[in-house]
Amino acid sequence: MRFCPYALRALLVLKAKGVDHEVVNVNLRNRPEWYNEVLPAGTVPVLYQDDKVISGSMPIAEYLEEAYPQPHLLPTDPYLKALDRSFLDVALPAIDPVVSVLKGKGSREENWATFLGKIALFEKELLKRQTNFFFGQQPGFVDYVMWPTFILARGITAVCEELKMPAAEIFPRLSNWSQHMREEPCVRALVDDKHTALFVQSCVAGSRDFNAGLH
CATH class of the missing domain: 1.20.1050.10 (Glutathione S-transferase Yfyf (Class Pi); Chain A, domain 2)
Structure with missing residues (x-):
């Protein structure tokens, strides 16, 4: 969803880490059926990677930091x-x-x-x-x-x-x-x-x- 600050958190981390990704904007007022199947709660953002589905801006950002450690965005100490x-x-x-x-x-x-x-x-x-x-x-x-x-x-x-x-x-x-x-x-x-x-x-x-x- 464009302008969603929570989605932007995940997008900025993706961009900072140089992770290839595709963005699909969803209108939460008129959610497509496939989105309801992926995430019945109907929130954004959602990271869909192979068989992994992660929802929520902070869980997604934390996952990206662990899954793609370079460049690291949190201190190593x-x-x-x-x-x-x-x-x-x-x-x-x-x-x-x-x-x-x-x-x-x-x-x-x-x-x-x-x-x-x-x-x-x-x-x-x-x-x-x-x-x-x-x-x-x-x-x-x-x-x-x-x-x-x-x-x-x-x-x-x-x-x-x-x-x-x-x-x-x-x-x-x-x-x-x-x-x-x-x-x-x-x-x-x-x-x-x-x-x-x-x-x-x-x-x-x-x-x-x-x-x-x-x-």
Whole structure:
């Protein structure tokens, strides 16, 4: 499903590891029969490989990291790897208020304030690590699975002028990370900011158009 942040997590990891794959976008409101047979729960994303079926963005990303170890996206040191996973436990929920804005659940302003409160954690973590990316001087697992949240957040700020990301002076490390992530080849290959903004615009209008930019 285009613009799905959970699917984008898996796609970014696939792209970063150079794994050959085919993308099949599915309209969850009108699921094809074959998809219901593969995954009756009807969620995305799903990785279908030979006789293996794995659902959920994080299980898929974890599987890819283990099945295709090069290039590795998590630290090889067990302690550092545990720190990354611990950070993800508290960082991943940052996506929830962003999705709520897109779905029109609750107050847009209150959801955005919740999101801004959550990303303060990112600034603190990047300041502690003193690196451009969470993985170091190049993006890794944490960077790729968190970036889709910010793809949608940027789309929201492009459409909803009253909602803004913190200025670089307030969150300098986060601003630096965001700039570096936007320049990453994997991101540039998968993300079109104009299409994302059109999708957000359709969400705000009450009709999620997953074909935004293709008409």
